[in-house]
Amino acid sequence: xxxxxxxxxxxxxxxxxxxxxxxxxxxxxxxxxxxxxxxxxxxxxxxxxxxxxxxxxxxxxxxxxxxxxxxxxxxxxxxxxxxxxxxxxxxxxxxxxxxxxxxxxxxxxxxxxxxxxxxxxxxxxxxxxxxxxxxxxxxxxxxxxxxxxxxxxxxxxxxxxxxxxxxxxxxxxxxxxxxxxxxxxxxxxxxxxxxxxxxxxxxxxxxxxxxxxxxxxxxxxxxxxxxxxxxxxxxxxxxxxxxxxxxxxxxxxxxxxxxxxxxxxxxxxxxxxxxxxxxxxxxxxxxxxxxxxxxxxxxxxxxxxxxxxxxxxxxxxxxxxxxxxxxxxxxxxxxxxxxxxxxxxxxxxxxxxxxxxxxxxxxxxxxxxxxxxxxxxxxxxxxxxxxxxxxxxxxxxxxxxxxxxxxxxxxxxxxxxxxxxxxxxxxxxxxxxxxxxxxxxxxxxxxxxxxxxxxxxxxxxxxxxxxxxxxxxxxxxxxxxxxxxxxxxxxxxxxxxxxxxxxxxxxxxxxxxxxxxxxxxxxxxxxxxxxxxxxxxxxxxxxxxxxxxxxxxxxxxxxxxxxxxxxxxxxxxxxxxxxxxxxxxxxxxxxxxxxxxxxxxxxxxxxxxxxxxxxxxxxxx
Numbered sequence: 001x002x003x004x005x006x007x008x009x010x011x012x013x014x015x016x017x018x019x020x021x022x023x024x025x026x027x028x029x030x031x032x033x034x035x036x037x038x039x040x041x042x043x044x045x046x047x048x049x050x051x052x053x054x055x056x057x058x059x060x061x062x063x064x065x066x067x068x069x070x071x072x073x074x075x076x077x078x079x080x081x082x083x084x085x086x087x088x089x090x091x092x093x094x095x096x097x098x099x100x101x102x103x104x105x106x107x108x109x110x111x112x113x114x115x116x117x118x119x120x121x122x123x124x125x126x127x128x129x130x131x132x133x134x135x136x137x138x139x140x141x142x143x144x145x146x147x148x149x150x151x152x153x154x155x156x157x158x159x160x161x162x163x164x165x166x167x168x169x170x171x172x173x174x175x176x177x178x179x180x181x182x183x184x185x186x187x188x189x190x191x192x193x194x195x196x197x198x199x200x201x202x203x204x205x206x207x208x209x210x211x212x213x214x215x216x217x218x219x220x221x222x223x224x225x226x227x228x229x230x231x232x233x234x235x236x237x238x239x240x241x242x243x244x245x246x247x248x249x250x251x252x253x254x255x256x257x258x259x260x261x262x263x264x265x266x267x268x269x270x271x272x273x274x275x276x277x278x279x280x281x282x283x284x285x286x287x288x289x290x291x292x293x294x295x296x297x298x299x300x301x302x303x304x305x306x307x308x309x310x311x312x313x314x315x316x317x318x319x320x321x322x323x324x325x326x327x328x329x330x331x332x333x334x335x336x337x338x339x340x341x342x343x344x345x346x347x348x349x350x351x352x353x354x355x356x357x358x359x360x361x362x363x364x365x366x367x368x369x370x371x372x373x374x375x376x377x378x379x380x381x382x383x384x385x386x387x388x389x390x391x392x393x394x395x396x397x398x399x400x401x402x403x404x405x406x407x408x409x410x411x412x413x414x415x416x417x418x419x420x421x422x423x424x425x426x427x428x429x430x431x432x433x434x435x436x437x438x439x440x441x442x443x444x445x446x447x448x449x450x451x452x453x454x455x456x457x458x459x460x461x462x463x464x465x466x467x468x469x470x471x472x473x474x475x476x477x478x479x480x481x482x483x484x485x486x487x488x489x490x491x492x493x494x495x496x497x498x499x500x501x502x503x504x505x506x507x508x509x510x511x512x513x514x515x516x517x518x519x520x521x522x523x524x525x526x527x528x529x530x531x532x533x534x535x536x537x538x539x540x541x542x543x544x545x546x547x548x549x550x551x552x553x554x555x556x557x558x559x560x561x562x563x564x565x566x567x568x569x570x571x572x573x574x575x576x577x578x579x580x581x582x583x584x585x586x587x588x589x590x591x592x593x594x595x596x597x598x599x600x601x602x603x604x605x606x607x608x609x610x611x612x613x614x615x616x617x618x619x620x621x
Contacts, residue, residue, distance in 0.1 A: 027153075028060055028061050028062035029058060029059075029060050029061075029062075029068065029122075029152050030058070030059055030061070030152055030153045030154065030155065031056060031057065031058055031150060031152050031153065031154040031155065031157075032057045032058070032059045032128075032155050032156075033055075033056075033057045033155060033156055033157075033158075034054070034055070034056045034057070034150075034154055034156070034157040034158070035054070035055040035056075035157075035158045035159075035160070036052060036053070036054055036055075036146065036157075036158070036159045036160070037051075037052075037053045037160045037162070038050065038051070038052055038053075038146070038159070038160065038161045038162065038220070039051050039053070039162045039164075040140070040162075040163065040164050040167050040169075041164075042166075043138070046227060047138075047139075048140050048167065048222070048225055049136055049137060049138050049140065050136070050137040050140045050143050050220075051134050051135070051136050051137075052134065052135040052136075052137070052144065053132075053133075053134045054131070054132065054133055054134070054135070055130065055131075055132050056130065056131050056132075057128065057129070057130040058128070058129045058130075058131075058152070059127055059128055060122040060127040060128075060129075061127065062122070062124075063124060064124075065121060065122060065123050065124070066121070066122055067119050067120070067121050067122075068119065068120045068121075068122055068129070069117055069118070069119045069120075070117060070118055070119075070120070070131065071115055071116070071117040072098075072115075072116045072117070072133065072135070073113055073114070073115060073116075074113075074114055074116065074135060075113050075114060075142075077137060077138055077139050077142040078135055078136060078137045078138065078142070079135075079136055079138075080116055080133055080134070080135055080136075081133065081134045081135075081136055082132065082133055082134050083095070083096045083098060083116075083118075083131070083132070083133040084096060084131070084132050084133070085120070085129060085130065085131045085132075086129070086130040086131075086132075087120065087126065087128065087129045087130070088126050089125070089126060091128065091130065096118050096131070097118070098116045098117060098118040099116070099117055099118065100114060100115070100116050101114065101115050101117075140222045140234070141222070141234065141235065141244065141353060142353060143220050143222065145174075145212070145217050145218065145219050145220075145354055146159055146217055146218040146220070147202075147211065147215055147216075147217045148183075148194075148196050148199055148215070148216055148217070149199055149200070149201065149202035149211075149215050149216075150199075150201065150202060151201050151202055151204070152201055153199065153200055153201050154196075154198075154199040154201075155197065155198065156195065156196070156197045156198075157195070157196050157197075157199060158193065158194070158195045159193070159194040159195075159218070160191065160192075160193050160194075161191065161192045161193075161194075161218075161220070162190065162191045163190045163191070164190070165190070165226075166225055166226045166227065167222065167224070167225050167226075168222075168223040168224040168225075168236070169220060169221065169222055169223065170220075170221040170223055171192060171218055171219070171220060171221075172218065172219040172220075172221060172350050172352075173216070173218055174212070174216065174217050174218070174219060174345065174346075175213075175214065175215060175216040175217065175345070176216045178214065178215075178216060179196075179215075179216050181196055181197065181198060181199060182196075183195070183196050183216060184196070194218070196216075200528070202215060203527075203528065203529045205527060205529045205531075207531045207532060207533070208529050208530065208531070208532065209343070209529075209530055209532040209592060210343040210344070212343070212344055212345055212346075212354075213343070213344075213345045213530075213532070213592075214529055214530060219346075219350060219352055219354055221235055221350060221351060221352050222234045222235060223235060223236040224236055235351040235352060236351070237351050238348045238351045238394070238401070238403070239351075239401070240351060241348075241351040241352070241353075241355075241394075242394060242401040245300065245338060245394075246396070246399075246401075248300055248301040248302075249301070249302060249336060249396070251301070252301065252302055252303075252304050252321065253304055254304050254305045254306070254321070254325050255304070255305070255306045256305065256306070256325050256326075256328075256329050257306075258306050258309055258310065259305075259306075259309050259326060259329070260329060262283075262326075263280065263326050263329045263330050266279040266280055266283055266330075267279060267280070267330050273332070273365060273366070274365065274366075274381075276330055276332075277327060277330075277332060277363055277365060277370070277381070278381045278485075278486070280323070280326045280327055280330060281323060281327075281372050281374065281381055282381075282485055283326075284319060284322060284323050284326070284374040285374050285376070285377050285378070285379065286377070287312060288308060288309075288312055288313060288314055288319050288322065288374065289312060289313040289314075290313070290314070290315070290316070290319060290374075290375040290377070291313045291314065291315060292315055292316075300317075300353070301317070302317035302318055302320065302321035302336070302359070303315070303317065303318035303321065304321070305318075305321050305322040305324075305325040305326075308321065308322045309322055316358050316359045316360070316373075316375050317336075317359040319374040319375055320336055320337070320359045320360050320361045320372075320373075320374065321336065322374075323361040323372055323374050324336055324361045327361070327363055332363055332364075332365065333363065333364040333365075334361055334362070334363045334364075335361070335362050335363075335364075335395050335396035335397070336359060336361060336362075336395075336396050337359065337360045337361060337362045337371065337393050337394065337395045337396070338356040338358075338359055338393065338394040339356060339358050339359070339360060339388060339391055339392070339393045339394070339406075340355050340356050340357050340358065340391060340392075341357055341358050341387040341388060341391065342386070342387045342388075342389075342390070342391065342591070343357065343387070344356075344357055347392045348392055348394060348403055356394070358373075358388075360372060360373040360374075360388075360393075361373075361374070362393070362395050362396075369395075369404065370382055371384055371388070371393065371406055373385060373388065376443060377443065377446075377447055378442065378443045378446040378447065378484060378485070379443055380439075380485060380486050381485075381486065383413060383438075383439060384406050384407070384413075385439070385440055385443070385535065386413075386414050386439065386440045386534065386535025386536050386591065387534075387535065388406050389406055389407065389408045389409060389410075389413070389536070390405065390406065390407075390408030391405065391406055392404070392405050393405065393406060410536045410538070410587070410589060410590075411535075411536035411537050411538030411587050411588060411589070412538050412587075413438065413439045413536075414438060414439030414440040414441050414535050414536055414537070414538060415436075415437070415438045415439065415441060415538040415539070415540065416435070416437055416441050416538070416539045416540070417435065417436040417437070417438075417488075417540050417541075418433065418434075418435050418436075418514065418515070418539075418540070418541040418542070418543075419433060419434050419436075419541075419542050419543075420432070420433035420434075420495065420514065420541075420542070420543045420544065421433070421544045421546070422495075422497065422512075422543065422544065422545055422546065423545075423546050423548075424501065424508065424510065424545070424546070424547075424548055424618075426501075426503060427498075427501045427502070427503045428496055428497060428498045428499075428500070428501055429495075429496070429497040429500060429501060429510070429512075429545070430494075430495075430496050430497075431494070431495060431497075432492070432493070432494055432495070433492075433493060433494075433495045434490060434491060434492045434493070435465060435489075435490070435491045435493075436488040436489065436490050437488060437489040438488055438489075439535070440534070440535040441489075442484060442488065442489040445464065445489060446480075446484060446489065448460065449461065449480060458476075458479065461476060461479070461480060461491070462474055462476065465491055465493055465495075466495075467514065467515045467516075469515075471497065471498045471499045471500070472495060472496065472497055472498070472514075473495065473496040473498070474493045474494065474495050474496075475493060475494040475495075476491060476492075476493040477492045477493060477494075478491075478492060497514065500512070500513075502615075505620075506619065506620045507554070507617065507618070507619055507620070508551070508617070508618040508619075509615040509616070509617055510545060510615055510616045510617075510618065511613070511614075511615045511616075512543045512545055512580075512582040512616065513582075513584075513612045513613075514541060514543060515539075515541060515584075516609075516612055517539055517584075517586055518569075518586065518605060518608060519605075519608060519609045519612050520605070520609050521605055522601075522602045522605055522606070523593075523598045523601060523602055525598075527595065527598065528595055529595070530592055530593060530594050530595060531592070531593045532591055532592050532593075533588055533591040533592075534591075535591060536587075536588060536589065536590065536591050537586065537587065537588035537591070538586075538587050538588075539584070539585070539586040539587075540583070540584070540585045540586075541582075541583070541584045542581060542582075542583050543581070543582045543583075543584075544579050544580070544581045544582075545579065545580045545581075545582070545616065546578065546579055547578045547579065547580065547618065548618075550620060550621050551618045551619065551620055551621065552618070552619055552620075552621050553575060553580065553616070553617075553618060553619075554617040554618060554619040555615075555616065555617035556573045556575060556580065556616055557571075557573055557611065557614035557615070557616065558573075559571060559572045559573060560607060560608065560611045562604045562607070562608075564600070565589065566588070566589055566590065566592075566593055566597055566601075567586075567587060567588050567589060567593075567601075567604075568585065568586070568587040568589070569585075569586055569604060569607075569608050570583075570584070570585040570586075571583075571584050571608075571611050572584075572585075573616075580616060
């Protein structure tokens with residue numbers, strides 16, 4: 001695809017996947033049948049366990065041999081049992097001896113996730129493989145969502161869920177309306193069968209939303225279990241979910257002694273409560289390194305505040321806990337808060353651990369709630385990252401809880417603003433300009449700058465200021481520093497815009513476009529998955545051309561105005577006395593573009609790209 005805008009990024013994870021050697025096409029491999037049987041039982045301690053029993057058959061239709069690798073993930077709450085395969089001409093049954101390793105990302109073991117994988121050689125004469133295994137989950141609170149799509153095409157997939165009499169289980173069907181394939185559902189008293197045929201492979205396209213936002217899947221919510229006359233609530237409602245979270249939090253042994261003196265130092269010269277809260281919040285942002293770490297129950301239980309303070313690093317839960325305890329020590333009402341980012345399409349109507357993937361801190365101040373995310377380095381107090389906007393939160397309230405929503409303010413909270421004033425100098429434009437960044441735009445740039453080696457930072461700033469375009473030369477007046485809290489990131493500079501003026505002595509053609517945002521970014525016709533930006537987008541550029549004496553305007557491009565529920569693309573040219581002002585406004589409203597809108601997008605982007613090439617014509621009087 002051609003969609004390469006650096007403003008966009010998205011991650012995508014397939015939990016069960018296959019590798020195909022470079023000498024073979026993955027299109028040659030299909031899943032002929034896949035059966036998953038989900039059942040429940042009681043272990044020797046009468047604790048409920050869930051079993052996911054898989055039977056998957058593959059068929060290879062290529063003409064050369066190749067090695068196929070199957071990977072299965074599990075963690076401390078689960079184990080893989082009875083892994084066998086059937087292969088060869090007679091499809092003989094044999095045990096598989098897999099390789100087991102810790103899953104790591106960028107060389108760091110961030111979690112207790114483990115990887116079990118094995119290889120199988122397909123030959124032209126032995127092109128079938130069936131595998132069987134059971135994944136046993138020993139704490140049904142951690143039960144897996146069930147997805148239908150794999151990275152290989154599938155002829156048919158069946159999911160059978162059998163619920164014993166002692167268990168109340170709620171099934172929640174997500175994104176079933178987002179597939180062209182009809183999912184057949186047959187329900188009996190305590191058994192439900194889902195079947196889906198002719199399933200295309202799961203795509204890993206660039207800028208794709210998380211799979212939970214795209215693909216149909218089933219969430220299983222264990223609500224209650226019965227043991228004789230006793231009834232035990234698991235996750236019957238959000239109160240049970242909060243109760244489980246709260247029990248984990250109450251088991252954390254926080255000790256604030258190590259940072260009592262620091263909190264006093266951070267607040268002693270501050271004249272208002274607001275300034276005190278900011279001082280503590282920004283200290284945690286600046287001095288505690290964020291490391292994603294989810295090992296066993298620590299994926300949900302915060303690390304104690306003194307360990308995070310002493311180690312100078314922590315995950316989101318540990319950093320939120322430290323922020324809370326520092327604020328409480330200073331006398332403020334601070335509370336832990338659970339939230340699912342925009343990577344998750346759920347809310348608290350589903351009382352399940354899959355709903356949340358992040359923790360922040362909420363402080364109650366002057367009858368207002370402020371959401372503090374200390375993992376957002378350089379984030380302003382009272383401003384929320386795009387990945388949090390519009391999402392529900394679950395806030396501590398002692399034995400109770402509060403459900404609220406973070407306001408959605410769209411791209412204007414995350415803006416890129418450019419203002420420039422230019423004069424015509426023979427065959428180039430020369431002038432002064434400034435860039436202002438807010439929200440995610442600001443934090444992304446600051447994180448990029450200050451994560452680099454110092455001798456590389458200025459080159460990056462120049463390239464960023466020049467839109468990474470060699471046709472622009474910039475001379476920056478002030479070097480950016482890290483003091484951008486509670487104010488816009490501001491760069492002021494002189495700019496030379498080359499290759500944008502054609503001077504024919506009596507006639508001059510001038511192109512005022514700077515940046516070409518989304519120009520040429522059409523979407524491939526065969527793409528079937530949505531596109532998601534990292535946050536809402538708002539770009540506004542105001543570029544003024546001063547018309548030289550003895551010249552008059554012969555032609556000004558027509559304006560372009562495109563607006564719909566997904567985006568706005570506006571280009572406006574306006575003459576005022578001896579100036580022409582070109583104003584460009586681009587807004588991606590909700591950050592997601594669905595496949596049904598791709599044709600319209602491509603048509604609109606074609607208009608935008610053509611308009612970018614249009615020029616002002618000046619004529620000598």
